[in-house]
Amino acid sequence: MFKKAALFSLMFLVGAGIGVFAGFKLSSSHERAREWHALLNPEGQQFLKAYDLIARLRLADMGAATRLQNPKESPEHRREYLNLILDAVQKGRAGVTDPATLTLIDVETGITCARFGMVEEAAGNLPASQTWMQKAQNTLKQAGWKDYSEAHLREIVRAQNKQDSCESPCGKS
Amino acid sequence: MKALKLCGIALASGLAIGGLVGRHIGRTWSAGQAILWETSAAAGYEQLALLQYEQADIDHSRQALVGFTDFAISMSKLASSQGDKALLIDRGQTYLRLAALEKLAGNSSLSHQYVLSAQESFRAMGHDIPEEELNKGVTKIVGSARVNVPPS
Numbered sequence: 001m002f003k004k005a006a007l008f009s010l011m012f013l014v015g016a017g018i019g020v021f022a023g024f025k026l027s028s029s030h031e032r033a034r035e036w037h038a039l040l041n042p043e044g045q046q047f048l049k050a051y052d053l054i055a056r057l058r059l060a061d062m063g064a065a066t067r068l069q070n071p072k073e074s075p076e077h078r079r080e081y082l083n084l085i086l087d088a089v090q091k092g093r094a095g096v097t098d099p100a101t102l103t104l105i106d107v108e109t110g111i112t113c114a115r116f117g118m119v120e121e122a123a124g125n126l127p128a129s130q131t132w133m134q135k136a137q138n139t140l141k142q143a144g145w146k147d148y149s150e151a152h153l154r155e156i157v158r159a160q161n162k163q164d165s166c167e168s169p170c171g172k173s
Numbered sequence: 174m175k176a177l178k179l180c181g182i183a184l185a186s187g188l189a190i191g192g193l194v195g196r197h198i199g200r201t202w203s204a205g206q207a208i209l210w211e212t213s214a215a216a217g218y219e220q221l222a223l224l225q226y227e228q229a230d231i232d233h234s235r236q237a238l239v240g241f242t243d244f245a246i247s248m249s250k251l252a253s254s255q256g257d258k259a260l261l262i263d264r265g266q267t268y269l270r271l272a273a274l275e276k277l278a279g280n281s282s283l284s285h286q287y288v289l290s291a292q293e294s295f296r297a298m299g300h301d302i303p304e305e306e307l308n309k310g311v312t313k314i315v316g317s318a319r320v321n322v323p324p325s
């Protein structure tokens with residue numbers, strides 16, 4: 001009797017497991033199709049690539065800013081988060097064709113390089129800090145910035161870190 | 174034979190209940206993810222466009238603001254953006270900034286076009302703001318932009 005009950009329970013659990021997996025997969029792909037149905041043309045596909053990249057950058061940005069604002073974080077951890085942003089840019093940039101979005105991705109890259117420069121400076125790696133700062137200055141100059149001096153970039157980064165970490169849910173602890 | 178039949182019933186009822194639960198989890202998960210992506214993309218693009226508007230030369234400022242309005246229009250086609258009033262407010266405000274930029278550049282007819290586009294955006298969220306009010310907003314932006322221009 002006990003063996004039978006155990007077998008029925010097991011069959012029920014197996015069925016439930018398969019059902020949850022199948023139901024989850026089916027409904028999430030249905031929801032995704034519903035979300036994007038108006039953008040399934042080539043133009044829409046281009047937009048979705050930019051949309052996905054900008055959303056990823058935003059989330060990585062908030063994570064990085066929160067770590068940069070936290071004095072207890074190690075330089076390795078900070079570098080790791082900043083590398084996440086540069087990796088996302090490297091992987092996603094090729095799929096974006098809109099010139100305005102590409103320029104804004106360059107702005108994000110420039111700000112990230114300046115953040116890297118400040119992290120390296122705090123860690124005592126002055127040559128690396130200078131290299132990152134120069135990269136930031138060149139990128140932002142290309143993006144049309146009027147003032148791309150090191151002092152100004154530091155000011156912008158400090159303000160961005162403060163703003164991004166305040167907007168991040170983990171920054172509100 | 175009876176045991177086999179009962180096993181089948183147990184499996185089928187597990188599948189049915191699991192399927193319903195999975196469907197609910199899938200819907201909730203996807204909706205949450207879509208909202209997170211929508212708000213992140215809108216905030217991310219707007220923040221970068223505003224930074225570019227404040228820091229770059231006039232051509233790049235204009236490109237960034239037009240880029241944001243185009244991005245916001247495309248975003249409004251997403252199911253998760255339906256009823257997102259914040260996106261309409263941001264779009265309207267960006268049109269006002271563009272109107273100020275064109276007013277400063279001496280393109281008054283284009284500036285007027287942008288004011289009308291801003292009015293349309295605000296109207297879409299249920300706020301019918303008179304053109305004069307919006308023009309006052311543009312003048313305010315122009316005034317603050319002049320203050321920020323360093324003396325040559």
